[in-house]
Amino acid sequence: MSLQVVNLRVFYQTLRGDVHALDGATFSIADGEIMGLAGESGCGKTTLGYSLIHLTLPKKFVDGWVKLDGENLPIGDTDRMEAFRFKKVSIIPQYAMSAMNPTRKIGKMTSELLESRKVRFNDILPELKRRLDLVKLPQDVLGMYPIELSGGMKQRMVMVLSTLLNPSLLIADEVTSALDVSTQQAVSEMLVEFRDHEFVKSMIVITHDISILYQIADSILVMYAGKPAEKASTTTIINSPLHPYTRLLISSLPKVGVKYSSQRLSGIPGNPPLLLDPPAGCRFRSRCPAAFAKCSQEPPFVEVKKGHYVACWKERGIYA
Amino acid sequence: MIKAAASLPTSVKKKNEFLYFAFKNTKLRVGLGILLFFLVLMFVGPQLTEYEPTDFVGPSGVPPSTDYWFGTTSFGEDVFTQFVYGLPATFMVGIIGGGLATILGMTIGFIAGYRGGVVDEVLNILTNVILTIPALALLLVLSAYVKVRGIFIESLFIGFTTWPWAARAIRAQTFTLRTRDFVDLAKLSGRSSLKIVFTEIAPNMASYLFMTFILMFGGAILTAATLDFLGLGPTQGTSLGLMMNMAVLWSALPLGMWWWFVPPGIGITAIVGGLYIMNVGLDEVFNPKLREM
Amino acid sequence: MRRYFGRKLLIYILTFFIAVTVDWMIPRFMPGNPITILISRAGLRGNAVSEMYTYYLDAFGLDLPIWKQYLSFWAAILQGDLGTSIYLFPTPVKDVILRAVPYDLALLIPSTLLSWWAGNKFGAYAARSKKLDNTLLPLGYILTATPYMWLGILLAWVFAIVLGIFPVAGGFGFDLQPDLSWRFIGSLVHHWFLPFASLFIVQFGGWAIGMRNLIIYELESDYSHYLEALGAPRKLVRRYAFRNAMLPQLTGLALSLGAVVAGALATEVVFGYPGIGYLILQAINNEDYFLIQGCFLFVVIGVLLANFIIDVAYLIVDPRTRTGMQGGAG
Numbered sequence: 001m002s003l004q005v006v007n008l009r010v011f012y013q014t015l016r017g018d019v020h021a022l023d024g025a026t027f028s029i030a031d032g033e034i035m036g037l038a039g040e041s042g043c044g045k046t047t048l049g050y051s052l053i054h055l056t057l058p059k060k061f062v063d064g065w066v067k068l069d070g071e072n073l074p075i076g077d078t079d080r081m082e083a084f085r086f087k088k089v090s091i092i093p094q095y096a097m098s099a100m101n102p103t104r105k106i107g108k109m110t111s112e113l114l115e116s117r118k119v120r121f122n123d124i125l126p127e128l129k130r131r132l133d134l135v136k137l138p139q140d141v142l143g144m145y146p147i148e149l150s151g152g153m154k155q156r157m158v159m160v161l162s163t164l165l166n167p168s169l170l171i172a173d174e175v176t177s178a179l180d181v182s183t184q185q186a187v188s189e190m191l192v193e194f195r196d197h198e199f200v201k202s203m204i205v206i207t208h209d210i211s212i213l214y215q216i217a218d219s220i221l222v223m224y225a226g227k228p229a230e231k232a233s234t235t236t237i238i239n240s241p242l243h244p245y246t247r248l249l250i251s252s253l254p255k256v257g258v259k260y261s262s263q264r265l266s267g268i269p270g271n272p273p274l275l276l277d278p279p280a281g282c283r284f285r286s287r288c289p290a291a292f293a294k295c296s297q298e299p300p301f302v303e304v305k306k307g308h309y310v311a312c313w314k315e316r317g318i319y320a
Numbered sequence: 321m322i323k324a325a326a327s328l329p330t331s332v333k334k335k336n337e338f339l340y341f342a343f344k345n346t347k348l349r350v351g352l353g354i355l356l357f358f359l360v361l362m363f364v365g366p367q368l369t370e371y372e373p374t375d376f377v378g379p380s381g382v383p384p385s386t387d388y389w390f391g392t393t394s395f396g397e398d399v400f401t402q403f404v405y406g407l408p409a410t411f412m413v414g415i416i417g418g419g420l421a422t423i424l425g426m427t428i429g430f431i432a433g434y435r436g437g438v439v440d441e442v443l444n445i446l447t448n449v450i451l452t453i454p455a456l457a458l459l460l461v462l463s464a465y466v467k468v469r470g471i472f473i474e475s476l477f478i479g480f481t482t483w484p485w486a487a488r489a490i491r492a493q494t495f496t497l498r499t500r501d502f503v504d505l506a507k508l509s510g511r512s513s514l515k516i517v518f519t520e521i522a523p524n525m526a527s528y529l530f531m532t533f534i535l536m537f538g539g540a541i542l543t544a545a546t547l548d549f550l551g552l553g554p555t556q557g558t559s560l561g562l563m564m565n566m567a568v569l570w571s572a573l574p575l576g577m578w579w580w581f582v583p584p585g586i587g588i589t590a591i592v593g594g595l596y597i598m599n600v601g602l603d604e605v606f607n608p609k610l611r612e613m
Numbered sequence: 614m615r616r617y618f619g620r621k622l623l624i625y626i627l628t629f630f631i632a633v634t635v636d637w638m639i640p641r642f643m644p645g646n647p648i649t650i651l652i653s654r655a656g657l658r659g660n661a662v663s664e665m666y667t668y669y670l671d672a673f674g675l676d677l678p679i680w681k682q683y684l685s686f687w688a689a690i691l692q693g694d695l696g697t698s699i700y701l702f703p704t705p706v707k708d709v710i711l712r713a714v715p716y717d718l719a720l721l722i723p724s725t726l727l728s729w730w731a732g733n734k735f736g737a738y739a740a741r742s743k744k745l746d747n748t749l750l751p752l753g754y755i756l757t758a759t760p761y762m763w764l765g766i767l768l769a770w771v772f773a774i775v776l777g778i779f780p781v782a783g784g785f786g787f788d789l790q791p792d793l794s795w796r797f798i799g800s801l802v803h804h805w806f807l808p809f810a811s812l813f814i815v816q817f818g819g820w821a822i823g824m825r826n827l828i829i830y831e832l833e834s835d836y837s838h839y840l841e842a843l844g845a846p847r848k849l850v851r852r853y854a855f856r857n858a859m860l861p862q863l864t865g866l867a868l869s870l871g872a873v874v875a876g877a878l879a880t881e882v883v884f885g886y887p888g889i890g891y892l893i894l895q896a897i898n899n900e901d902y903f904l905i906q907g908c909f910l911f912v913v914i915g916v917l918l919a920n921f922i923i924d925v926a927y928l929i930v931d932p933r934t935r936t937g938m939q940g941g942a943g
Contacts, residue, residue: 054842085844099839101853103860103933113840116849145933162843449628451868452920456875457912460893461639461905485868538758545760546879550894564763568883573769573781581770585763593758600754 002202003029003169008064010051020275021047021059023226026301027309029169029219034195034203036213036234038249039223042272046094048223049171049206051075053089069168069201086117090167090200094174096158100146107142110161117165124164131160131199135190152183159190163199170200176212188216210253214238219307222246225272225283228301232308242310244288282312290314341605348605351598358407358591365404373402373558384579391579394570402558403583409559410541410591413475417540420479422533425486430517432487433494440491447484455481459547471554474547478540485539486532493528497521527606531599538595545588560584621924625917632913636906637686695910696903698896706907710889714911716784717888719805721877724812729866732820737855739821740828741847749821756818761876765811765883772807779807782885808884812876816869823865827858860931867923870916 006026012019022044029035037045047059052075055061061076068088074080093099101109110128111121132139135156146154155175163170172191176184194200205217213220214234221231222245230243241247248268270287273279281296282288288295294313301311342348371377380396382388390399432443459477466473497503498521506516522529547553548561549568567573567581677685689696695706739749773781785791786800831837831854840850878890885891889908896904 050842054838056841082844082846085842087844091842093835093839093842095835095839098835101836101840101857103857103931104853105932112849113843113845116846117844147933158839445624445627448624449631451871452624452628452913452916453632454871454874454912454916456871456878457893457909458635460878460897461636461909542758542760543875546762546875549760549762549879550882552897561760564766568766573766573774576770576774578770581763581766585760585766588763589755589759593755596754596758597751 002031002033002069004067005052006065008048008051008066009062010047010055010059011062012047013058013060014276017276018060020226020278022051023275023278024064024301025223025228027221027228027231029202029204031201032195033218034192034205034216036210036217036220037204037206037223038208038210038213038220039229040208040272042225042275043223044226045206045223046173047226049091049173049204052169052171052204053081053085053091055081086162086167087165088167089169089171090162090165091171091173092159092162092175094177096155096175097151097178099158100154102146105143105145106149106157110142113161114164119165128160128164131164134193134197135160152179152187155179155187156190159187159194163194166199168201170194170203172203172205174207175205176207176209184212185215188212192216210238210249222249225278226275227283228309228311229284230308230310230312231301232305236308242304242308242314243312244290244314245284248289345601345605347597348601351594351596351601354590354594355598358587358594359411361404362407362411365400365407369398369401369404371398371401373397373405375401377401381575381577383577390583391577393566393580394572394575394577399563399580399583402563403560403587405557406559406563406584407587409471409554409557410544410588412471413478413544413559414537414541414591416472416475417478417482417544418533418537420475421483421536421540422486422529424479424483425488425532425536426490426529428483428487429490430494430521433491434498434513434517434521436495436498443487444491447487450481451484451488455543456546459543460550460552469553469555471557474544474554475540478543478547482536482539482543486536489532490525490529493525494521497524527602531602531606534595534599534602538592541588541592541595560587617928618924621921625921628917629913632910633687633690634683636909637683639902639906690910695907698901698904706903709892709904710907710911713887713889713892716886717877717881717890717915720808720812720880720886720888721873724809725816725866725873728813728816729820729862732817733824733855733859733862735817736821736824736826737828737851737858739825740832741851746825749825753818753822753825756815757822759815759818760879761811761815762879762883764815765808765880768807768811769883780804781807784887804884804886808880808886811880811883812873815876816873819869820862820865824858824862827861828854831855831857856930860927863923863927863930867920870919874912874916 005028008022008025009020010022012021025044025048027035037048039045051059051061052066052073055075056078066073066075068084073084073089100106104112114121114124128142129139132141137153137156137160141149141153141157149157159175175191176187179187191203191205195203205213207213210220217234219231219233220237222229222237222241222243224245230237230241230246232241237246238250241250245268252267268287273283273286279285281298282291283298285291285295292313297313299311299313301309303309374397376396377398378388378392378396380392380394382392384391388398388400390403392398393402428443428447432440432447455478458481462477494517503516503520506520511519544553544559545561545564548559549565551565553559553562561584563584564581567577567584572578572580693707695710698704698706698709735745735749739746769781772779780786780803783804784801785797785804789797789800791797828851832850834854837850837854840853877888878893880886881888881890882894889911893905893908895901896908
């Protein structure tokens with residue numbers, strides 16, 4: 001198993017108390033697998049992503065453990081994580097457009113970063129150039145300032161940089177959110193290429209846009225209110241989801257060819273619960289069309305079919 | 321990120337939130353406290369003393385005692401009385417001078433920031449020119465030729481020479497706000513530029529404008545104190561800067577009459593320092609990201 | 614880069630122009646016949662009166678049309694003729710000023726540069742050490758709120774009067790004659806120290822606070838977070854933050870020149886230090902309008918020069934200005 005996460009809980013410290021942003025995530029990712037991490041804003045997906053590489057205040061590690069390639073990942077200990085960052089675990093941040101120092105030439109910044117991580121720049125330069133070609137960036141970007149690049153170019157540069165040392169795990173946080181649709185396509189395909197060229201072993205793609213995941217993810221983990229709701233292969237999630245939330249999520253997607261006049265787009269009424277003092281029982285209860293008495297107890301995240309996990313009392317399907 | 325439940329309308333929540341943090345913020349409390357202390361002293365002080373600032377009250381050059389709380393000057397005047405009567409000058413110059421500078425800065429800053437283009441370039445050049453000419457040098461020269469001066473004239477001088485600082489800051493903020501959607505919306509609905517500036521942009525910058533005013537307030541007090549010290553302040557009345565001027569002029573230093581020059585300096589430093597600290601506190605209140613955990 | 618300097622140059626020329634014009638206009642604001650006022654104030658008698666009258670008439674060119682007076686003023690300035698001092702008659706104004714300039718430079722340059730550098734360093738430390746921050750912050754605010762002359766008075770009182778370590782007034786010992794002896798130089802430094810310290814301390818507070826805030830801002834930026842996420846050591850992140858925070862500090866340096874000049878003027882008065890500030894005050898008290906005019910002009914030119922130097926420095930520090938990407942220190 002490339003990545004194993006068991007009962008990971010990360011809370012946010014605030015003046016009014018702890019916010020249960022991530023409350024018990026358990027899943028694993030195999031080598032070469034691209035797992036999508038989907039859900040509404042505030043469901044905990046970004047918290048999960050960042051916890052695996054850079055857990056700083058106001059986030060605090062509360063419970064659980066993580067193993068990467070069989071080795072324990074000390075995410076609660078910032079100093080010990082240094083050895084893993086960039087080399088074993090890497091991230092393409094949501095703010096990739098502004099992730100590079102504006103007053104430093106890109107090549108200089110890259111070399112200083114690498115040297116500070118005890119990697120000789122000259123050794124890795126040929127590989128760096130190859131990758132720039134792969135993402136169709138001219139090699140003279142190394143001599144330019146970030147401000148001279150377009151948004152898409154900066155994104156690609158950050159993608160190259162983050163994966164330069166071939167990490168085992170890459171976390172891609174909303175990398176397509178700020179782009180236009182055709183660029184989204186290009187960037188998501190690039191992610192797959194990185195995996196195919198074995199620049200990264202496994203990937204977590206965080207997004208609220210399930211259509212992207214449909215294109216590139218092998219499996220999808222759907223989260224709701226800080227807890228995992230359902231995890232399965234992409235085809236299963238899209239075509240035959242079991243969790244009511246997933247079903248509503250998928251059905252709320254616009255389908256090509258369907259006109260507004262014939263079928264209205266349905267959303268999910270209501271709001272996710274406040275995580276400062278989370279409600280007892282299933283957190284989706286208040287918005288769930290299939291809620292019943294047992295939902296006042298929290299359903300466990302169980303494997304109902306091979307590789308298919310659900311956290312719902314109606315795990316055999318809501319029409320069972 | 322975590323969404324907050326919206327049980328109250330956002331604007332009411334925001335105001336309550338501000339007040340909540342405002343009361344909890346130490347810096348704001350300390351700064352405001354200092355300011356209020358001196359304001360109260362300014363009003364109450366004259367009641368506490370039976371003298372006038374230039375009265376001859378007793379032996380000259382005596383250190384503080386129960387009779388003369390801040391001691392007396394070389395002329396036998398009561399230092400405490402002078403101090404208390406000098407406070408109004410300080411506050412007035414701060415408010416009038418600082419206020420004028422802020423208003424001028426707002427006018428120029430808003431126009432330059434909102435209009436952009438040639439108007440901005442021209443105003444920018446004007447601002448930079450006045451910024452470059454050292455205000456005090458200009459004030460010295462002007463004061464030398466205007467023989468009879470009052471607090472009002474002094475405030476005018478200060479307001480007219482220190483506004484560039486405010487103008488720059490406000491212009492920069494206006495630039496960032498001007499490109500926001502709600503301004504475009506207002507433009508589309510046919511609002512006039514003046515109205516847009518006053519009803520859309522200014523309210524969003526209200527906290528920033530207030531903080532700018534506080535900085536101008538403090539700056540005006542310092543500049544006035546320096547002018548007074550150089551003998552170029554108001555030709556009548558008393559002020560803290562003038563006290564320091566008199567002290568140095570009449571050999572308080574070699575004679576070791578520290579009670580003559582220490583209190584006015586403490587007064588100015590405390591008031592201006594209080595204002596600055598208050599400003600930092602306000603920044604934290606208005607800017608949630610700065611609040612400490 | 615040309616555009617960058619082009620704009621700057623325009624501003625400098627305009628400022629100089631306006632300064633000279635203001636300078637020229639001022640004596641003409643005096644009510645009444647300026648010459649008789651000048652003469653009566655100078656308290657001259659007998660032959661001196663008529664001589665001075667013709668001199669002044671000539672100097673002011675009051676018999677010429679206004680525009681000619683203006684042009685002749687410019688002509689004089691460009692030839693370096695600033696007239697003759699009344700208070701120190703017959704010394705030319707230019708000479709009086711030039712005698713005072715070295716004292717100002719000795720005061721302003723070290724205090725400004727050192728306080729800027731030390732303040733920046735301290736501010737950077739404070740940004741990452743909670744302990745230092747808690748002491749530095751209030752101290753810094755108190756220092757910026759301190760009027761220059763008051764700190765000068767305090768220092769003079771404590772170190773010169775009470776402790777007697779330093780002299781309280783003058784540029785050098787009153788019993789000495791200027792020469793290149795060690796004794797004289799020692800006396801110069803001795804007299805220089807307290808005014809220098811006064812200017813240094815006040816400015817230091819401001820720079821330290823500014824830098825601390827800027828560094829905190831930089832450390833919270835996206836590029837800092839990205840570097841940290843990729844495991845860059847704190848030293849690298851701090852180095853980038855420092856370098857980036859220096860830019861607005863450099864701009865701030867240019868903007869603070871006006872205030873520093875003011876502070877220097879006040880400090881010189883406290884210590885009787887023979888710089889231009891002290892000179893201006895003497896000129897004002899003695900109603901030597903030529904001297905006032907000359908001093909004002911000199912101060913403006915000095916500030917313009919300093920601005921120019923800082924603009925060049927900004928060009929060096931911010932590589933983006935060279936490629937024409939960004940504005941400058943103005």
